[in-house]
Amino acid sequence: MAEEGFHYSPLPGKTYSLFDRGSSTDGYYDLIQQLADECLKKYPDKETLLGELRRASARKHMLRRAREGLGDPDMVFLLGRISPALSEYTPFVKQHLEDLSILRFRDRRLWTSEEQYHLYMLEIELVNRINREEFMKCERKIAFLPHCLKDFKHGCKSSMSDIDYVCRGCSNACFLNRVSTLLRQYGIDAYIWMGTDLKKLKGLSHSGRRIGGLGIACVPELVMGMRESLHLGLPTVGVPLSANRCARWMGDFYENSVSLERIVQLVSP
Ligand code: SF4
Structure with missing residues (x-):
């Protein structure tokens, strides 16, 4: 369900997009939870x-x-279970990797394979399940947001604070502003x-208040x-960001989003 009064624009990414046929990423989040449940039947711990x-x-x-059913049985099981379903969300990886081999970029993240995307997607879901309770107990909670969520049509007024830059709320159209405001609530x-x-965060943690982190970034x-x-x-x-659309992937910055509903699910008491 979309956050009250908020409508997302479906966004294609360079390699992945969590939007399915509608303008929502809810289908992705239902699917990844279902796949995690299925894999936990084989590995209950x-x-x-x-x-x-x-x-x-x-x-x-x-x-x-392994995706073709050959080799290490654990890898065959995992990919056999998750890749057919998740490939709907990673349609452009193959083309991207073909283009990269011509351009010979060395950035390792850019070389992420389609199977790695699927394993990483499940890893994020699983780590959230493992850590949510401890995160919620932390006396101080910090989120790091990627600057590609900013409103690029606006001269950003963010400024340095104690740990890193913070949004100063100069644009109502800015997705980063929307996420910052939500998290403050x-x-x-x-x-x-x-x-x-x-x-640096580890150092702050030792000062008495345990710190928990919420990350938002491409997969x-x-x-x-x-x-x-x-x-x-x-x-x-x-x-995860709903798609990968920053300059690292696209050569320039394009508007991006993240599921506000998923954030609320994760941080609600
Ligand atoms: S609303 Fe915040 S993040 Fe967005 S452009 Fe303004 S200061 Fe920067």
């Missing part, structure tokens, strides 16, 4: 399933074969991610950020 997902996504060279401090070293970037935060001992949850 969430940490074990998480380990399998990470092991599989690190073996990129074996994933294509749930007691979460929203920052615009401008490259803060996450180790591969979010997975890596969540892994790093968890490695630093920060309870972390995350919501």
Whole structure:
């Protein structure tokens, strides 16, 4: 269900988009929850399933074969279960990778394979299930938002605060403003991610108040950020951008969004 009074525009991404045929990403979130439930029937322990997902996504060279039913049985099971359903949301990965091989870019995130996207999508859902309770108990909660959610038609008035930049609310049409305002209603401090070293948060955590993190980023970037935060001992949850449309992927910035309903689900007491 869309947040009251709010309508999304369906957005195509460079490689993925969580919009299905309508102007909503609800179908994606229903599906990923259903797939997580199915995989947990085979691996009832969430940490074990998480380990399998990470092991599989690190073996990129074996994933294509596993998707065809060959090789490592755990990888065959996982991809057999999730890839046919999730491929609707990753329609342009193949073409993107073909274009990259001509341009020879070295940025590893850009080389994310379609199977890795699917494993990362499930990893985000699973990490949210594992960490939500701990995140909610944290005395201070911080969100990092990508600057590609800004209103680019407007001269952004964001400015530096204690940890990173914060939105100053100069544009009502700005999606980043909308997300920051929503998060404030749930007691979460929203920052615009401008490259803060996450180790700084660990230092703040030691000052007495436990800090929890909420990340918003494109699928591969979010997975890596969540892994790093968890490695630093920060309870972390995350919501993927609805598509990947920033300059890194598209050569320029285009409007983007994230599911406000999914954020509310995740941060509601
Ligand atoms: S509303 Fe906030 S993030 Fe958006 S352009 Fe203005 S200051 Fe920047």
